[in-house]
Amino acid sequence: MQKIYAKNSRASLIRLLLIGGVVSAPLFYAIVAAQVFTRAGFDIRRHAISTLTLGDLGWIQSAAFIFSGLLAVAAAVGIRALLRGRKGGTWGPMLIGIYGLGMAMAGIFRPDPGLGFPAGAPAGVPTTMSGEASLHSLAFFAAFLCLIAACVVFARRFAAQGERGWGVYCMATAGISPLLIVVGMGVSSWIGVIMGSAGIVAFGWVSALAVRLRAEASVA
Template identity: 75%
Template sequence: MNKLLLIGGAVSAPLFFAVAIVQAFTRTGFDIRRHAISTLTLGDLGWIQSADFIVTGCLAVLAAIGIRSLLQGGKGGAWGPLLIGIYGIGMIVAGLFRPDPGLSFPPGAPEGMPTSMSSSAAIHSLAFFTAFICLVAACFVFARRFAALGDRSWKTYCIATGIISPLLIAVGMVMNSWIGVIMGCAGLVAFGWVSALSVRLRAEVSRA
């Protein structure tokens, strides 16, 4: 059962970015250099990206349940899956609430940035950043676990992910261009870590 749950985590990042990338190249008016992936939730076809957030979050929650069962009583077995589970819930909430239109997307939206933030946009932003912060914290929780196991490569990978992903977010927030690309790379690093971790832990189950 744990192996099945971990498959959810393994496919979560590839699924999220496959759906987002297809839309980035097909949605009228969307420019990844100016628009964050979250804005794909807007417009007539916005339900596709909203569903992408929700499904990805559900898969992460399932993975967290599997990780909890697998590591119960061991190092990282409490906080690690809890933080990944909160990440999943944050992604679900981010899919249920949408950001405000702006920068001419969707077509017909104001040309500039929104001058105020709606309650929906505020909840979306809070949910996403809570999810992201929890992922960063989870990276360091699992870095300790792999350090205790003597696995230096995975310890380094976890630490690098926990440093690089928030650094990219910080860079994206101060840049006036390529924000979508930079933020997307931050998500790719962090979400991809969840998928890689799920594959790694699933291999542990198989060896056991």
């Protein structure tokens, strides 16, 4: 009886931690959407989502980066506990955890102002990058690279389990999200939409994976 109680308690804790992954992407983009329509001077066609961390209300988006990142870290802990000793149980959660930390760091360090946002910012693209902006970019791209690698890890896991649909979904995410990043970096318009779409694909994968693994934890 005691062993059954301990097993049920462990499963409940894992499911609770995985909720962090479930809500991380929807919460992040709900906050982004609210600001896209309310922040004066912000134009999603010209400005990257990261620039919402600037200005008097920038703390809102900074908090969104940090909190969403920490939720992903919590999910990584849950994934590690669920998959310990199984295929993908080491590198998968480790990479998702690093992604979460990178997101949090991207909220702590902010990009440089430019393209007229926030109010009083230079009208053009910044010609130099500050140390803080460099750390922001480094954290963001490190997070993205780790997420792409995590997609590959879980694609292999699902393929080994015979779950072809999930394997294809993981590999599609690993291919589409960096492609959108490259396209976004190479254009001067719609950058916020394109880069934001890359985030929806990649961050949304974390939430979808967390939903899938919560179901697995329920029957483990």
